[in-house]
Amino acid sequence: MFEALTPVSEMLARNLDTLSRQPLLVCGLLEDDLPGMLAGAGPAPRVFTTDFRYFQWLKHKNGADVEFGAQPRTETAAGLLLLMPKAKAEADYLLAACLPLLAPGAPIFIAGDNKGGVKAAPKLLAPYCKQVNKLDSARRASLYQADLASPVPAFTPADWISRYPLTEEQLQVCALPGVFSAAHLDSGSKLLLGTLTELEGRVLDFGCGAGVIGASLLKRHPGLELELIDINALALEASRLTLAENRLHAKVYASDGLAQVTGKFDHIVTNPPFHAGLKTFYHTTESLLTQAADYLLPGGSLILVANAFLPYPELIERSFGHCDTLAATGKFKIYRATR
Template sequence: MLKALTTVSEMLARNLDVLSQQPLLVCGLLEDNLPAMLADAGPAPRIFTTDYSYYQWQKNQGVTDIEFGTQPKPHAASALLLLMPKAKAEAEYLLAACLPLLAESAQIFIAGDNKGGVKSAPKLLAPYCDQVIKLDSARRASLYQAQLIRTAVPLKQTSWQKGYIIEQQQLQVCTLPGVFSAGHLDSGSRLLLDNLKPLKGRVLDFGCGAGVIGASLLKRHPELMLECIDINALALEATRLTLAENQLDAKVYASDGLSQVTGPFNHIIANPPFHAGLKTFYHTTETLLTTAKDYLAPGGSLTLVANAFLPYPELIEKSFGHCETLAINGKFKIYHATRR
């Protein structure tokens, strides 16, 4: 899993002489064993990730200096390497979270795919640095370097919270940078919520994002025993904020797919991930479709929304023996299956 170096890490391998001069705090779009490569060249890096799947993988590799959460622990760091995440807003957030740990004149590096927003590094660093240089460019990736001139103030997460209201349900949604459906209710979730069959008992919101689906379900059915899972720490925190804002209660926790989940459930509801970073990503959903039945009570159901062109009905039929299409719009389909 994730063993091959990404093109970004291959480019970074050309610059280990610079990167390994000090212990690095590494964060952002971590996808491979870059930390091990850095440790082989110099001081072992400290890793901060918002991705629970990557956290689990690195822990299983024997890495101990790794943190999972919405911000790193307030321990001083010597230098920072940010791997450019997909969303620019998340990059701004990660810099705001990590730079307060650096002393003045500390080195800052930003690396990423040229199509992934890394060219905005000079603008991202402008509030903190006077000069940003492009240190390298290769393999369709770039590395920028700068020196911290203006120390950053400690992160106040409340200043990064945004939100919107779903008028139909009088639901206040709270969001954080990089969380799916951060600015509005996406059309897939809307279609799903408009076509759900009545629910009861224990319900799992798979890939909870900002908590829109789970909070909407609790608004309709306050008696539900709801659990919300995601691999993204910012999504989990956004879900907690959404639930609290609407005076709703659910169990919210990190899980890589269903690996941290204990069944059985009466219903699993999902608007599963389609992209990871810059890549199209099917593995998590395919695993869900092939294993969900094992986490359902007899008569329990799986309902999900997916892009209409994805070949998910075949996987559902193979696992459940049938697949019902509840609704279709121009882009999405709602699939439903019951454990018989």
């Protein structure tokens, strides 16, 4: 999945002499074995990722110094390489979380796809650096470099939490940069919540995002045994914050698809992921639709919202033998299948 070098890393390969002068802390949109390439040219980097799938892949590949979470561990770093994430707000967050680990004068590199927001690097680095240089541009990707001008204050996670109310549910949603449904309730989840009938028993919120669906279900049905999973550390942290803010309790943990899930459920409810980085990404949802029946108790149901144009009913019918459409708008459909 991550074996081939991305165009961004191919561009970075032209700059290994510069990048390998010190052991870098690498974070952001990691999609290949860039850390292995850096380790082959100089001191091995330390990798911080919010992507659980990538964390597992890299850890098992070569025993790299890789950590997964919503913020890096507080150990000093000699320099930083940020691979530009999809959301500029997430880039701001990662810089604020990582730069306190650097000493003044340490190099900071930002690389990314030219269509993926990397051109904002000078503006992103302006609060921290006096001058930003563009070192390279190739393969429709660019590399920027600057030196940290002065010490950066310790990272305060609470400063990055945004909140908005769900009036009907009497809920306060907490979100972090780059998390799905970070600023408001998306129309797909709204349709799903408006369609769901009585649920009971053990319920899985697959791809929980900021915890909107799970928290809403718990608010309506306090007796639920709810589990929330996601692949993104910022989403998991946002879900924990949302639950705590509303005095709700559920199990929240990282899972690559259903791989870390155990046992069977009465219901799996999801507004599944549709994008990964800059790419449209169906693999996770297709795997869910293929495997869900094995994780449901007899009579248990899979309920999901999806863009109306996606061919999910065929996959659901292949796994369950049927697929019911509970609701539809011009853009979204709610599907249900029962084991």
